[in-house]
Amino acid sequence: MFAFSLTIFWGALLLFLVQPLIARFILPWFGGGPAVWTTCMLFFQLLLLGGYAYAHFSISRLTPRRQVITHLVLLALAVALLPITPGDDWKPNDGSHAAGHILLLLLGCLGLPYLVLSATGPLLQAWFSKANPGVSPYRLYALSNVGSLLALLIYPFYLEPQLSRQAQADGWSWGLAIYAGLTAWCGLKVWKSAAADGTDAKQEDAEAPASAWRKLLWFALPACGVMLLLAITNKLCQDIAVVPFLWVLPLSLYLLSFIISFDSPRWYHRAFWLPLFAVLLGMVLWNLYQAESHPDITPLATLYLGTMFVACMVCHGEVYRLRPGASRLTGFYLSLSAGGAAGGLFVALVAPFVFPDYFELHLALFLTAALVLVVLRQDPILPFREGRARWAWAFPFLALAALGYGLADVATTSLHGSLSTTRGFYGVLKVNDNDAGNDGLHHLTLQHGATIHGLQYVDPEKRTDPSSYYTSTSGIGRLLRAHKPGGGRRVGAIGLGCGTLAAWGRPGDTFRFYEINHDVAHLATSTFTYLKDSKAKTELVMGDARLSMEREADQQYDVIVLDAFSSDAIPVHLLTLEAFDHYQRHLKPDGAIVVHVSNRYLDLHPVVYRIADKIGFPAITIDDNDTAYEDAGFYGSDWIIMTRNEVLLQQPLLRDVTKETVEFPARIMYWTDERSDLLSILASEEGSFLRWLQGL
Numbered sequence: 001m002f003a004f005s006l007t008i009f010w011g012a013l014l015l016f017l018v019q020p021l022i023a024r025f026i027l028p029w030f031g032g033g034p035a036v037w038t039t040c041m042l043f044f045q046l047l048l049l050g051g052y053a054y055a056h057f058s059i060s061r062l063t064p065r066r067q068v069i070t071h072l073v074l075l076a077l078a079v080a081l082l083p084i085t086p087g088d089d090w091k092p093n094d095g096s097h098a099a100g101h102i103l104l105l106l107l108g109c110l111g112l113p114y115l116v117l118s119a120t121g122p123l124l125q126a127w128f129s130k131a132n133p134g135v136s137p138y139r140l141y142a143l144s145n146v147g148s149l150l151a152l153l154i155y156p157f158y159l160e161p162q163l164s165r166q167a168q169a170d171g172w173s174w175g176l177a178i179y180a181g182l183t184a185w186c187g188l189k190v191w192k193s194a195a196a197d198g199t200d201a202k203q204e205d206a207e208a209p210a211s212a213w214r215k216l217l218w219f220a221l222p223a224c225g226v227m228l229l230l231a232i233t234n235k236l237c238q239d240i241a242v243v244p245f246l247w248v249l250p251l252s253l254y255l256l257s258f259i260i261s262f263d264s265p266r267w268y269h270r271a272f273w274l275p276l277f278a279v280l281l282g283m284v285l286w287n288l289y290q291a292e293s294h295p296d297i298t299p300l301a302t303l304y305l306g307t308m309f310v311a312c313m314v315c316h317g318e319v320y321r322l323r324p325g326a327s328r329l330t331g332f333y334l335s336l337s338a339g340g341a342a343g344g345l346f347v348a349l350v351a352p353f354v355f356p357d358y359f360e361l362h363l364a365l366f367l368t369a370a371l372v373l374v375v376l377r378q379d380p381i382l383p384f385r386e387g388r389a390r391w392a393w394a395f396p397f398l399a400l401a402a403l404g405y406g407l408a409d410v411a412t413t414s415l416h417g418s419l420s421t422t423r424g425f426y427g428v429l430k431v432n433d434n435d436a437g438n439d440g441l442h443h444l445t446l447q448h449g450a451t452i453h454g455l456q457y458v459d460p461e462k463r464t465d466p467s468s469y470y471t472s473t474s475g476i477g478r479l480l481r482a483h484k485p486g487g488g489r490r491v492g493a494i495g496l497g498c499g500t501l502a503a504w505g506r507p508g509d510t511f512r513f514y515e516i517n518h519d520v521a522h523l524a525t526s527t528f529t530y531l532k533d534s535k536a537k538t539e540l541v542m543g544d545a546r547l548s549m550e551r552e553a554d555q556q557y558d559v560i561v562l563d564a565f566s567s568d569a570i571p572v573h574l575l576t577l578e579a580f581d582h583y584q585r586h587l588k589p590d591g592a593i594v595v596h597v598s599n600r601y602l603d604l605h606p607v608v609y610r611i612a613d614k615i616g617f618p619a620i621t622i623d624d625n626d627t628a629y630e631d632a633g634f635y636g637s638d639w640i641i642m643t644r645n646e647v648l649l650q651q652p653l654l655r656d657v658t659k660e661t662v663e664f665p666a667r668i669m670y671w672t673d674e675r676s677d678l679l680s681i682l683a684s685e686e687g688s689f690l691r692w693l694q695g696l
Contacts, residue, residue: 001135003189004128007182008140011120012147014175016255018117019044020155020247021168022084022110028573028673029091030098031516031544034237035425037247038230038348039099043106044114045226045337045344051118052337056330058119059126068187071116071123075180078113082173085109085166094543096518098425099349113176120144122333124183127190129329141333142263149255152248164674213378214322218335219342220371221315226343227364228308229254234347234358236301253305257312261320268317274372277314280307281369281403288362288410311368318375356421357414357428362407369400419444420527426517431527443467443633446498446523451565454498455633456528464533466503467633469563469596473657475622475639476561476594480504482651483592484558487536492557492586494545494574495564496520498528505536512555513538514545546579555586563596575604576671580611592643593617598636606664607671608640614670617642620649621659 023040030036058067086109092101121144128140159168210218233250260267284307287300324332343364351360373396415421422429430447434455445455454470457463471477483489487506496515505511511534515521521540525531531538541548545564549555560583564571573579575595583593597604605621612619625636643649649658669675 001128001132003182003186004124004131004140005143007179007186008120008124008144009147010175010179010182011117011124012144013151014172014179015114015117015120016148016151016251017155017159017175018084018110018114018172020152020160021165021172022086022106023247024160025086025165025169026090026102026105028546028571029544030102031426031571034234035099035348035427036102037237038234038344039102040106041230041233042341042344042348043103045341047111047114048118049334049337049341051115051120052122052330052334054115055119055121055123055126056334058123059330064127064130064190067123067127068191071119072180072184072187074112074116075183078116079177079180081112082176083169084113084173085169091547092543094516096542117176117179120183122330124186126330127186131189131193139263142259145255145259145262149252149259152252152255156248161675210324210328215335217322217371217375218319218332219339220367221319221375222336222339223343223346224364224368224371225254225257225312225315226340227347227360228311228368230344230347231358231361231364232304232308235304235361250305250308253309254312257309257316261313261316265320268313268320270317273310273313273317277307277310277369277372278399280310281365283307284365285403285406285410288407307365311365314372315368318372322375352423352425356423357411359411362411366400366404366407369403373397373400420523422519422523424517424519426519429517429519429523431523441633444498444527446520446528448520448565452635453565454500454528456498456500456530457633463529464503465633466500468500468635469598469637470500470503471624471634473634474624474637475641476501476563476596477504478622478653478657479559479592479594479639479641479648482653483648489558490556491536491559491561492555493561493563495562496524496540497563499524499530499534499538501561501563502530502534502536502538505534505538507535509536511536511538512541512557514541514543514548516542516544518542546574546582549582549586552586556588557586558588558591560587560591560593561596562593565596572671572676573673575607575611576673576676577611577614578673580615584615590643590645590648592641592645592648595640595642596637597621597640598638605638605640606668608642609661609664610668610670612640612642617644618646618649620654621661622654622657623659 019040023037026040027036058070062070086105090105090109092098121141125140129135163171229250233247236250237247280303283303287303319336347360351358376396377393417432419431419433421431427449432445432447434445435442442458443455444458446453452468455468457465457467466472466477469476472481480489480491485506487508489506489509491501491509491511493501493511493513496513497520499513501513502511513531515524521542525540531540562574562583564574580593587593595604595608597608609619619640619642622639622641625638641649641654649655
């Protein structure tokens with residue numbers, strides 16, 4: 001028992017340690033958006049399905065000794081293919097076809113090791129059953145999920161802050177070698193206790209095949225769980241930051257539901273979990289209706305995470321109730337894995353094409369509720385199946401219809417007032433028409449997720465006016481008024497939005513924009529006219545800004561503007577010390593780096609100031625929130641200006657509004673590609689969600 005328990009635990013630990021590890025390696029190459037993690041999760045689900053299929057084939061077609069030989073040979077090949085770290089030749093040239101590029105990269109670097117590890121759970125549980133006849137192997141599945149959960153918890157809190165990425169990858173490689181040894185130990189036990197093939201066949205035939213309905217539920221319930229997991233992870237990462245901690249929190253809750261459900265049938269009681277699920281569904285629907293009135297993410301995130309956990313408890317608890325005997329174990333796990341892969345495939349690849357916004361969350365909630373009713377309706381031990389009592393089923397089905405109508409109404413209402421909605425790999429973009437009447441303030445806004453990324457007045461006399469975060473009183477507006485205002489400047493802008501920054505262009509200027517999202521570029525050159533109307537020469541470089549700057553010759557910029565956000569989330573790789581090394585290479589000696597740090601949930605000031613201090617750039621903050629008047633197109637903003645040009649910092653336009661520098665806690669350090677600490681930069685007023693996370 002000990003050998004199998006240790007091997008299954010260790011294999012699951014490695015299986016889930018490598019997920020955030022490899023995702024963090026490639027995240028900077030694809031813009032740092034939440035879809036990178038979603039695509040990685042799709043790969044993991046598909047390879048998990050492949051591993052389960054291999055285990056099912058091995059158990060059903062091969063003798064025990066051939067199973068051992070086959071698995072050990074595959075493990076030896078996997079170890080021989082180490083290390084798993086992707087080389088620079090995998091870096092993309094631009095931001096197109098990102099999902100396919102990520103899947104090919106992961107397959108090339110991690111394919112076989114992950115496939116072999118994925119087979120651990122069902123294969124070794126089947127081996128355990130052969131070596132220990134009559135002993136249930138299902139608690140080993142719960143142990144497997146304990147190992148997975150432990151991996152997810154130690155990664156963001158210990159491995160990520162303490163070890164470099166390369167050290168993490170090297171340690172994982174040694175871990176895989178240890179796993180190969182442990183598997184050989186288990187294989188030796190199976191080899192010695194292998195029974196005749198005829199005995200195995202009789203055991204297989206002793207149990208009747210599962211019904212088609214039961215097999216369908218084995219597939220559909222896990223699919224809904226994965227859809228909810230990925231949809232809620234997308235929401236958290238889109239509005240805060242794409243970092244391992246916010247990947248592993250929902251995934252940890254998802255695994256916890258597996259652990260509880262598969263440990264023992266005593267943990268899942270319908271009388272508790274089903275009413276709780278119904279109440280939470282009602283609360284989610286209400287909050288979706290009220291989302292615009294409650295921008296604080298704390299109650300919404302708590303509600304969504306709680307609903308996901310309870311929904312997964314229901315899905316996995318019902319799946320466990322429908323489990324077969326040990327002789328059909330691998331087929332059961334194969335169905336679970338296929339459902340999970342289908343859910344991941346839908347969220348990562350199908351939903352962006354069929355839904356204009358993130359409506360897979362709405363669909364997953366409805367499908368989970370519908371499946372629960374199907375399960376209950378098929379259960380022969382429940383009442384309400386015949387006689388007068390059967391009319392009681394009308395009430396839950398009416399409630400389901402009301403839920404479906406409400407979710408559909410919320411989805412359609414969210415699209416009202418939008419001139420266009422575009423969804424792609426990097427998120428949802430909406431162009432909204434804000435007609436303020438006949439006062440000349442009629443304008444169009446570009447919204448990315450929950451955040452406005454710029455606006456433009458419709459009135460021809462005002463459409464070239466800088467607006468939103470780029471007004472004349474903003475930090476960037478003041479800098480461009482003070483630094484070579486007559487023209488002749490070369491400006492590099494990381495992040496395009498609707499192109500508002502180009503309104504500051506003067507004859508002789510060159511404004512060079514770096515943008516990874518082709519949908520943003522299309523809107524900025526068609527719907528919005530800042531680029532076309534600018535007096536400056538404008539250039540557009542497609543692809544991740546950091547990768548583009550790595551490849552380019554020195555650009556000799558007078559000003560570099562860092563203003564790249566995905567909704568309100570920050571691409572962490574653009575705020576690291578290594579990224580600023582690239583910015584300095586492209587900057588003139590008297591030039592300035594300007595960083596837009598406005599954020600609802602994170603206080604980015606200390607991170608930028610720590611980097612400024614490290615590279616020897618004096619820095620000032622210009623807070624323009626007092627002049628905010630959103631109806632008129634003036635948005636509050638915080639900008640940090642970094643420059644060695646002391647004369648520039650003494651210009652009255654900057655000096656007179658410089659915000660007094662405050663002391664930041666010593667625990668906050670500058671970020672690097674190897675280490676970044678999200679939890680240390682909690683926003684002073686609206687970071688309550690992250691404060692809550694830090695207190696966990």
